[in-house]
Amino acid sequence: MAAPIDAVGVKSNSQQLLVRRIVCYVVLTFFAILSLFPFIMLIINMTKPSGDINKGFSLVPGSFFWKNFKTVVNNKDWKMLSSLRNSLIISGLTAFLSTYFSALTAYAIHVYDFKLRKPMFTFILMIMMVPTQVSALGFVKLMRSFGLLDSFIPLIVPAIAAPATFFFMKQYMESSLPLDIVEAARIDGSGEFRTFNSLILPILKPAIAVQAIFTFVSSWNNYFIPALLLSDKDKRTLPIVIALIRSADYAKFDMGAVYMAIGISIIPVAIVYLILSKFIIRGIALGAVKG
Amino acid sequence: MRRKSISYAKWGYIFTAPFFIAFFVFNLVPLVSTMYNSFFENYLVRGTTQIGPNWVGFANYQELFTKDLGKFFGNTLILQMLGFIPQIFFSLLFASWFTDLRLKLKTGAYKIIFYLPNVIMAAAMGMLFFTLFSQSGPINSVYQSITGAESPYMFFDHIWSQRGIISLINFLMWYGNTTIMLMAAINGIDPSLYESAQIDGANPTQTFWKITIPLIRPILVYVLITSLIGGLQMFDVPQIITNGGESVNRTSMTIVMYLNKHLYSKNYGMAGALSVILFIVAGVLSMLIFMLNRESDGKKKKKKGGKR
Structure with missing residues (x-):
């Protein structure tokens, strides 16, 4: 860390600052390229014949984009489109349930x-970091006995039970949910459940x-749990297909x-990320400032 | 007033019920059943003949400790540290640059790009790097044209190149996240500390070591422990890169890959014992974080009280 700073230690202040x-910027740009390089390669190779x-x-792109796309979509073993749909359904509902509850x-x-x-609060904090794999x-076994494999x-x-999401919500409420609002809603005769849904959310x-x-x-x-549960070809999610390939x-x-195939599983999320990146980065920073 | 607060208490239970019911059914019951299974001998021979379940006490644990457990914990730790050490170094460097009041860097685009690999599916990242470094992949074609080597370098047939690639992916996936977290921590430091240090003639190296590091120490410890817990769960990337972990003498097989292997072959006794060990290690690390959070909460409360 000291090297670039000490090297110019004797020069005048403004010159030193410029250097x-x-x-x-040079170092940061190098890392930016390092982070982007795999994706650039991916996108270019998506457009080329084998x-x-x-x-x-x-670095010159080819003209095989549509042909490659058709090959992937029509591959009977990979079933890319149905796994894309499955991933969308599962992830969408998961996001909804987890945030709501x-x-x-x-x-x-x-x-x-x-x-x-x-006690409840303490308990959730304690289990927050326990990895899901330990109870896999x-x-x-339980899901098999319920007959829910391939479901x-x-x-x-x-x-529904997402401790980390809970913790984030709780932190957020502490900073921006005054209790007076709830009190006011009660005086207006709003039921508790309605208050939550129409006022708090x-x-x-x-x-x-x-x-x-x-x-x-x-x-x-997520790859670990779905790979253990799903075996039906039509039920696969994207990470399973990637592993299969x-x-x-x-x-x-x-x-x-x-x-x-890699591109199809990566690019939708990357685009959503780039659109919403400002919120996401603020969110990470919010999660970081504890205590 | 008092009666009112009593009548609302039931809503506390109603609203928290779904969370705790889901936790009980999908986490707690499976955890207990996993622990219970760890005391039984229960596996398939050649995929057909069922052995057990027979009560064997701690025999599964004994077998794990005398066999490969140490090796796989070692692999996991090596892979984790190979990624984590450069990650914490560069994250600290970038976070201190991004927050430097004198440098005034334009950081927005860098933050977005640095974090991008984190949202990418780890399995796809693994697959992408596998293709890039494969025998006829782009990296090898560049390598051959530069060095003039006749044959490509087999990255996935050597211990350290294989481990290096896995750690490189982990590094790329996590350094942006750590940078942003450390930035938030540094931004929380009172800027007047830096101003007065500057007036006293401290150079950036001195302010970094004497002000920044001591004040963000709690979050550094937090980052270290969470990344250890994350590293303990490492699975997708090495699983894809090594195609199940058998390659190069299992030198990149992690604990969870080993667990996955037992789950897949339905060796429930061993899988159970391994899960319990994993649970204990993760539990100890979690307790450290829990205590850390508590400590900083306590400090905050004291501070608030003092101001009043």
């Missing part, structure tokens, strides 16, 4: 005074948006199609 600024890709890498739980603990309030065995229910409904919109995106993305990218006899593949 430091240039060094910073033969050109194997010949070596060049986390907000509801956080609201209850924030607003109501009840005996178990403190019991989970898979989306075990991938969606557990999202709109106030929580920024927090819900951030958490909905995070939950959607992590569900979209990887484990098959790789050399035989049309490489343009492989890049296209």
